[in-house]
Amino acid sequence: MLLLAAVVVLSIAVGAKQLPLADVWQGLLHRDAAEYAVVHRMRLPRTLLGLLAGTALGVAGAVMQALTRNPLADPGLLGINAGAAAAVASAAALLGIGGLGGQVWFALLGAAAVTAAVYVVGGGRGATPARLALAGAALNATLYSYVSAVMLLDSASLERLRFWTVGSLAGAEPATVRTVAPFIAAGLLVALAATRALNALALGDDAARALGARPTLVRATVILAITLLCGAATAACGPIVFVGLLVPHLVRALTGPDLRWMLPYCAVLAPVLLLGADVLGRVLSRPGELQVGTVTAVVGGPLFLWLVLRGRVAHP
Numbered sequence: 001m002l003l004l005a006a007v008v009v010l011s012i013a014v015g016a017k018q019l020p021l022a023d024v025w026q027g028l029l030h031r032d033a034a035e036y037a038v039v040h041r042m043r044l045p046r047t048l049l050g051l052l053a054g055t056a057l058g059v060a061g062a063v064m065q066a067l068t069r070n071p072l073a074d075p076g077l078l079g080i081n082a083g084a085a086a087a088v089a090s091a092a093a094l095l096g097i098g099g100l101g102g103q104v105w106f107a108l109l110g111a112a113a114v115t116a117a118v119y120v121v122g123g124g125r126g127a128t129p130a131r132l133a134l135a136g137a138a139l140n141a142t143l144y145s146y147v148s149a150v151m152l153l154d155s156a157s158l159e160r161l162r163f164w165t166v167g168s169l170a171g172a173e174p175a176t177v178r179t180v181a182p183f184i185a186a187g188l189l190v191a192l193a194a195t196r197a198l199n200a201l202a203l204g205d206d207a208a209r210a211l212g213a214r215p216t217l218v219r220a221t222v223i224l225a226i227t228l229l230c231g232a233a234t235a236a237c238g239p240i241v242f243v244g245l246l247v248p249h250l251v252r253a254l255t256g257p258d259l260r261w262m263l264p265y266c267a268v269l270a271p272v273l274l275l276g277a278d279v280l281g282r283v284l285s286r287p288g289e290l291q292v293g294t295v296t297a298v299v300g301g302p303l304f305l306w307l308v309l310r311g312r313v314a315h316p
Helices: 002-013 021-029 036-068 080-094 100-121 129-153 155-161 174-193 195-201 205-210 215-237 243-255 259-284 292-309
Strands: none
Touching: 002 021, 002 036, 002 259, 021 036, 036 174, 036 195, 036 215, 036 243, 036 259, 080 100, 080 129, 080 215, 100 129, 100 174, 100 215, 174 195, 174 215, 174 259, 195 205, 195 215, 195 259, 205 215, 243 259, 243 292, 259 292
């Protein structure tokens, strides 16, 4: 929590124009302060969106890994973010929908469709980690090819979506936070409510039934949580990779596989990674910035490779 607080302060203070902590405090509390507009209209919404999106992606990655028993499960690698992106790109190109209020519903629909498709193509109840990973990789590649084709064929869509498809917090506004917060809050509540049943499901369907869980209902509940979390985060920020893959492995090394401990830790540490990457992108490319999706990919890849080489990637 202290680390998260420090990253939040940095996210508000660091940018094209660096603000001293005293000015940040004045901008937060006093409407007549010169820094009020910068803090409240630009930095604070961006920071809050990073908190929400990071929490959503970290928790979604943890429950996906538990549900599929696949240590490589991730909203990006299994194509769920790509499904949301394809639905938003279609809405922008075919229907002219560019506002977040409309995009979020299409993102949820796309995320739900791809979640179900990966599960079915991967074998349903008999799905293995390898089959799920292959199904997700195939759908991921297909859907991102579709998004690229839409953007190349429609210049207006290209202009609206070119930064969004990389994954960015730069366009955050107070309305963005207000729009996605209810969806992410609902997804978090559903995921937290399913932790005991998911722990039981890790022992196998028969053992889960003996412990009072209903495997089919548990899977449907978790898929609903993943859809809400990934759809809302992708609609607001675009597809961001590695947060949902890397954070659960780091947390599992601290807490073990018990999801009652894992999910709260993921909810705290995932936004640390996302906001930290966003701050790093602003610092490295002043006066411009690197998009946060690019930074998480560059930083997350070597970190995950290090975990693999150290033998710390364990099956959930």
